Amino acid sequence: GEDVEQSLFLSVREGDSSVINCTYTDSSSTYLYWYKQEPGAGLQLLTYIFSNMDMKQDQRLTVLLNKKDKHLSLRIADTQTGDSAIYFCAESIGGGADGLTFGKGTHLIIQP
């Protein structure tokens, strides 16, 4: 079955790097996503990675995928107060309901 796990909270100092980790169980995942949800707002797609890639970088964001260990991480360089949000990892395997399976979300807390 599908299951996506994340830590519920991560606290970092402003200016440091944040690393949010995610593990998934379905090896047939085709795409893996990171969504950001700010307080009272909807879901914003941050980035995604295709399952045959190891790494994707987009400005301050770096996504690392270890397919062997089914581990996905999101690194945010130079974390700012505006990065404070809930970050959801999600996987898509296609077929069936073709929906996204989400993790429970990681609350990123920025300390001044």
Next chain:
Amino acid sequence: EAQVTQNPRYLITVTGKKLTVTCSQNMNHEYMSWYRQDPGLGLRQIYYSMNVEVTDKGDVPEGYKVSRKEKRNFPLILESPSPNQTSLYFCASKPYMGGDETQYFGPGTRLLVL
């Protein structure tokens, strides 16, 4: 502007009073779906639709109905709401089922059932 819209954004109702949450997309997408978000549980899919007049259950369909009479609209219907349906609801769409495209999410509808 390409977008998914939901109405209402906030709703307080009482147990048993039928309600409908509308969802509309202007991108001519075939695939639409509904999710609910609950603290500590993440997002879970309620129903999805592959195209007009084609709908199917997601992971948590109990207590909900949907319809897809037109391509752009995918309303979520709660015939007899109960307090355990208090949640934050998101509608999403993407061009078609399968494929590589990510889903576009609406802004969310926060529902409180008393």
